[in-house]
Amino acid sequence: MKLWQKAALSCVAVLAAVVAVCSAAMLLYARHTILDISRQQTLAKQRDLAASFSEMAGYYLLDTDSDTVQDSLVRYCFDRFADDTSVLMRGGEAVSSALDIDPSALAGTAGSQPWSSLRDSRDVFEGKVRGRDILMASGTVLVRDEEYTVYTVVDVTDIHRDLVRMALIFLAVSLGGVGAGAGAVTLLMRKGAKPLAALSAAARRIAGGEYGIRADVRSRDEIGALAEDFNTMAGAVQRHVAELSETAERQRLFIGGVTHEFKTPLTAILLHTRLLQRVNMTEAERTASLRHIERQCTWLESMTQKLLKVITLRQGIVKKPVPARELADRVRDSTRQLMADRNVTLETDCGGEVLLADADLMQSLLVNLVDNAGKAYDPGGGDRTVRLTIREGVLEVRDAGRGIPAEAQERIFEPFYMVDKSRSKKLGGSGLGLALVRQIADAHGARLEVDSAPGRGTAIRVLLPK
Amino acid sequence: MSNRILIVEDDEAIASAVTLNLQVAGYDCAAFDDGEKAARSLAEDHAYDLALLDIMLPGIDGFELFDHMQRYNIPVIYITAKTDSASEIRGLRDGAEDYIVKPFDMLTLMVRIEKVLRRTGRLNTVYRVRDVELNSETRTVTKGGRIVYLQPMEFDVLLLLMKYKNMTVTREQLMTEVWGYDYVGETRVLDIKIFSLRKKLDLGDAIRTLPKLGYRLEDR
Known part of the structure; x- marks a missing residue:
């Protein structure tokens, strides 16, 4: 009953x-x-x-x-x-x-x-x-x-x-009165119970996977309040489910991307190994083949390092106070060779402030940004400077290189996205650098800003939470 | 005349391996690392028997490049890292002869190339090493223009060695291709055929024995 x-x-x-x-x-x-x-x-x-x-x-x-x-x-x-x-x-x-x-x-x-x-x-x-x-x-x-x-x-x-x-x-x-009363009470109770039936129906549909469903109950009594709470809960459930499936989808795409990216170097290694095994090659050809294999292996190795970082990042980070100057020095040290190879100068500008961050990861983030900025310069003369500025919780890496087209700016942080794939590959890009930057920024609760125009250079800013 | 193959692949390591491998096997190859460059070059020279196209290419992609190939009636095999069926379906429906997914094996690719060439009637049936010429159509072998008579098995072994010249052909490969999968007899029969080929065609130093591996017919 x-x-x-x-x-x-x-x-x-x-x-x-x-x-x-x-x-x-x-x-x-x-x-x-x-x-x-x-x-x-x-x-x-x-x-x-x-x-x-x-x-x-x-x-x-x-x-x-x-x-x-x-x-x-x-x-x-x-x-x-x-x-x-x-x-x-x-x-x-x-x-x-x-x-x-x-x-x-x-x-x-x-x-x-x-x-x-x-x-x-x-x-x-x-x-x-x-x-x-x-x-x-x-x-x-x-x-x-x-x-x-x-x-x-x-x-x-x-x-x-x-x-x-x-x-x-x-x-x-009396009988008439009781009858009328019974009718009135029944109607009232039924009307009162209707929102509950609506709630119950909505709950069943949500359980069936229709997370967008809301209970259409508008009354000022406790049932109305319950319906409001119910809808709030349904909203939270929908949000969480969407987040989860988005995460799952991102992971799926990421793994798909990894597999895809591994295929080309693996094919090259396989083909060259077979060549060395089966074909009577000249000494020069043999050397070239071995160099190809070595280069592909190096690339795979650096890619694996980055992947490992991306994966470990998902397990959380520990923030500690890091002086901005120390961070800048570490970035300068680890990019010295890269910058020298490309004939690019790194300028740093930071005050005496102390950031709350995972120093190693933040260094990795900045090294990636500086490395990218260095790659933005095509061979040639002119101003070849990458500027790293750390001020008031904002870390900025700026170059005056080739810039990023507007339509690509939204996608540069996606794993394996490259604005110019063959150019990136020639420069040893894995397509994971900026993805790693985003992961590290996310782990710190930081926001990323891109300010770029083709031919005029790029500035990428990391806004740490206040 | 050897078959000419156009290779458009932006990954230098893969392109170099495929090119070298096809060249040593007797194919004439031209490689491009950019779709647009390849398309432009076609205007001047389009005498290709087959095109190997990567799908993801700078400039214009493999699918687009396919239209250029059709204009000059060049059959196409796609080389792709994309395993999703959508691109396969698109590639094949457009009329591509075949596709091969990375990572692939060179022998597989060569078998497919040969099949496409045969199907389109472009397969070069004359193989040449030094002064020895083998015609797989007429099943005749000449040395310095004079016909040399070979037993059927000897002919098949020589054909395989010529097809994959400069490449090691394993004993297993030879046994299965010439004698069939279910051959369980002595593998010494192979050594005997090789011995008589060397003798009849004076290829003693050209047919190299690679101990425990197989044989290689070298002309470079």
Whole structure:
């Protein structure tokens, strides 16, 4: 059973119980009150009748009158006040009666109402006679030493019937009320449960892989808040999944790239080895072949070094304070030969600041940038300077070389991307240098900026986090 | 006349190895390391029997270069490091004869070159070492213009040595190519054929024995 059904059912049950108890209590109270009023009226009527009768009879009756005269007078006096409810009895015999029943017989059978509010409750009797509900009040009066009993017998069948009718109306109204209430509660609960169903559906679709799904629930209650949290969570899940698949895709491309890049040197090595094995070569050819093999192996070796660095980088780094000047000196030392070979000058400019970085990796990053900058110069004269500046957490390597075309600038940090592949290869490029730069920058939480124009040179900036 | 092959490959090491290998085997080769240069040279000289094209090339790539080859009716074999099927499909649908994926073996490449040349009717069927000439069509061998009669097996051994001249042909290769895969007999039969070839054609010093490896027919 669903939650909203449970809630609706229990609400309806409570409502029904409350209505039933209230209705019953009201009915009982109304019945009690109405019957009490009838009793009091009946009793008052009887008392009135008895008093009037006894006063008049006492006034008219004389001891001297004969019994017959006296009887007539008594009857006369009684009838003056009596109506169709009145009965006068003397010694078990009816003197005057508007009814065909014997009230004295009734008095014994019908029980008085114990909870009646009447003081003279013992004088009031209720009962059923020939299918009719009867209310009877009685009292004795003395007329000339003779004891008379005055009865007022009221037919209260209609009142009882009205009470039953009232109860029925109450029942109908109550049932209607409970029904309407049940309907309202059900609707409300259902409406309340709808967002939960929407949430549940959204959760199922997300579990099925549709990470873009959001729960369309707009309400200001707790369910609305839950939906908002749910959507926030779904967003986070989607982001993480996207990041993961992006990482996986990058790795896949990277491995594909590595394999691709290894194929050409391996093919060359294989072909030259076979040549040396199988072909009668001249001494010059043999030397050339061996040189090819050596060069390819050297390239593979440097590529492997860089790959190893890329892979170890993924396992995290340790940052320590590094004086900028020391870093610049280390870069100068390790690029001295490279720069000299290309007839390029390295100028460094840095203050006394201390960077928070992994010194070896940051050196590797700068060496790669400086090496690249050096390669940007085509053979020839003119200004051949590479400038390394470290100021306020920004490391910049600038050259005035051939520059990078705008469309290539976004891609230069991709593994194995080369702006001019054959030119890079001739200069011993692996296509991994700038990829490594990006990896190191990422590991430091640093941002990379490229500022370059073809023919005017390039500046690459590493912005360390503040 | 030997077959002329155009090689367009930007990796110098590979280009040099392929060129040298084809040259010693008797092919005439021209190599370019740039697609554009190769395309330009075609205008002047397009008498090639086959082109070996790398796909990733500076200037214009192998696919584009293919159109130039078609203009001069030169069959193409692609050399590629791309293993993704998309480029293979594109390469072959365009009408390339074959493709070979790096890293490849020179013997495989030579077999494919020969197949393409044969299919396109360009295969040079006359092999020459010193004054010995072998015609694989007519299955005749001449020495100094005079016909020399060889046994079928001797002819097949000589054909293989000539096809891969200046290259070591292994005993296994000779056995399987001439006698068939399932040959389980004495390999001494090979030594006997070589002995008689040397004698009949006076190639005693040209057919070199490489102990434990095989034989090499040298003319350089």
